[in-house]
Amino acid sequence: MNVSTFIAKRYLFSKKSRNIINVISLISFFGILLSAASLIIILSAFNGIQYYVEDMYGRHAADLYIDPVNGKKITADHNVFTFLSTNEKIETFHKQIKETALLKFNNQWETAKIIGVDSALFHTQNWEGDMTQGIAALYFKKIPSILLGYGLQYKLQVETNHNFMTEISLYAISNNKKLSIQNKSLLKKHNLILNGVYSINPDFDESTAIIAYQTANAFFNYNNGASSILVYTKNNNEVNKLKDEINAKFPTVLTSTHEEKNKLIYAANDAEKWMVMAVLILVLLLSSFTITSAITMLIIDKKKDIFTLTSLGCQKNTIRAIFFKEGLFISLLGSFTGLILGIIICLLQMKFEFIKLNDAALDYWPIRIKISDLLLLLIILSSVGFLSSYIPGRLLMKRIVN
Known part of the structure; x- marks a missing residue:
């Protein structure tokens, strides 16, 4: 010292x-x-x-999201699907449909964002941990079902102790005319079995309902297309490189990471x-x-x-x-x-x-x-x-x- x-x-x-x-x-x-x-x-x-x-x-987030630059749909014949199927960096990818529609329970109407989730992807994710009521399933005995966000359940006034064996009616516009509840002839309808209620985050719970991709594909006439494609990579270190590669090869789509989608x-x-x-x-x-x-x-x-x-x-x-x-x-x-x-x-x-x-x-x-x-x-x-x-x-x- x-x-x-x-x-x-x-x-x-x-x-x-x-x-x-x-x-x-x-x-x-x-x-x-x-x-x-x-x-x-x-x-x-x-x-x-x-x-x-x-x-x-980010609980159910993909590594990459591919969205159309123009319009709201990626058609089934788009070359990006071939690229994704043959790329060795990709573990798997899934189509997703996002549309705005009307939900009706009894006399209660609510606008909701409907997400059509690939059944294969849905079963690999831990939706059971997000369920507050009911079961995490997109079908009930092979009948198309729907899952409601906690906030959406409250808006539709579905009883908390409901047995989830009732129907929720899904409405969407059948042509390019203005949507109106009073003019019901403009709407097409599909009844779905309510399977359960989930809680993920307040924004998602307030406005979103989950159905199977196959159900959404038929109801919204997507012809096997997608609103977005969810991509899962084999190596997280390859995410940014793969994103740049897809954006360079396919200018009609925009690829972004989960962080970029929620950067705010x-x-x-x-x-x-x-x-x-x-x-x-x-x-x-x-x-x-x-x-x-x-x-x-x-x-x-x-x-x-x-x-x-x-x-x-x-x-x-x-x-x-x-x-x-x-x-x-x-x-x-x-x-x-x-x-x-x-x-x-x-x-x-x-x-x-x-x-x-x-x-x-x-x-x-x-x-x-x-x-x-x-x-x-x-x-x-x-x-x-x-x-x-x-x-x-x-x-x-x-x-x-x-």
């Missing part, structure tokens, strides 16, 4: 001649501690929310996280001024010691290093203690879920700790501690020693 480190440690734990210096040092320590703990707790909370939102919107949601989550982090870093910077104040007052308090050390032959750099390390010790001790405290609180929340959310999709506040966040916070806290310790040691010491 060199001289500057030894003296800095003695100054850190020894009683100062002026009690106010002890008070300011403690304020500095606890200010950095609380800032560090707040940073890791709030970042982990945002990570938890982000993970939950991504899970909600992901961008909003990231923006909120970094805005909150910026505010907390500002609070951290304000807290670091107390370190600068504490070191400044300590230098003034130890002026006699400085002259004594100078007389004994200590170099200016050694004396500067004493007070620089003193500030650095306060900062690093507060930072590491705060991070440890924050991690403990996060782990307790993950284990016991003591912070509850009322009237929300989740019963508790989700937490997710990321190593990358910890490393980033260590860099930020160390940088702030370095600057707040360096400034008084450099500027004030220059005046005193000279």
Whole structure:
């Protein structure tokens, strides 16, 4: 241990001649501690929310989505289907139909987005985990069925304790004339058995109903075409390369990833996280001024010691290093203690879920700790501690020693 480190440690734990210096040092320590703990707790909370939102919107997501550039349909004879069938990077692909139609239950009408899902794909996805009532099936004894979102069920006033053996009527316009409930001759109708109710995310639940692709294909006259194609790759690292390849080969379709399809949601989550982090870093910077104040007052308090050390032959750099390390010790001790405290609180929340959310999709506040966040916070806290310790040691010491 060199001289500057030894003296800095003695100054850190020894009683100062002026009690106010002890008070300011403690304020500095606890200010950095609380800032560090707040940073890791709030970042982990945002990570938890982000993970939950991504899970909600990406639970049944494909690697790639292929949509028509013009119009709303990719015809069955499009060359992209041949490409997808023969490409070795692709595990599987499935057609999907999306149309807006009317749903009727008793005397209640509602506009809904109807999604025709390939039965083969539907059975590979864990829809059972999303069902709040009924069963996850697109057919009832070979009769076409329908699944309603939780919000859509409420709008249609389907009883919560319904036995799901009733019919939901599906209406769509049969020609290009204006849709009108009063003019029912313009509508074609198909009765579907209600099999169950699901809950994935509020937006999806409020407006969407699921039926089999084969049912949608016949009802909406798609002639084996698709509104979009869902592509699943063998290797996730090939997704972007495959996307660019499809877009280059087939200019009449647009290929995008799940993140690109929902970029507004992901961008909003990231923006909120970094805005909150910026505010907390500002609070951290304000807290670091107390370190600068504490070191400044300590230098003034130890002026006699400085002259004594100078007389004994200590170099200016050694004396500067004493007070620089003193500030650095306060900062690093507060930072590491705060991070440890924050991690403990996060782990307790993950284990016991003591912070509850009322009237929300989740019963508790989700937490997710990321190593990358910890490393980033260590860099930020160390940088702030370095600057707040360096400034008084450099500027004030220059005046005193000279």
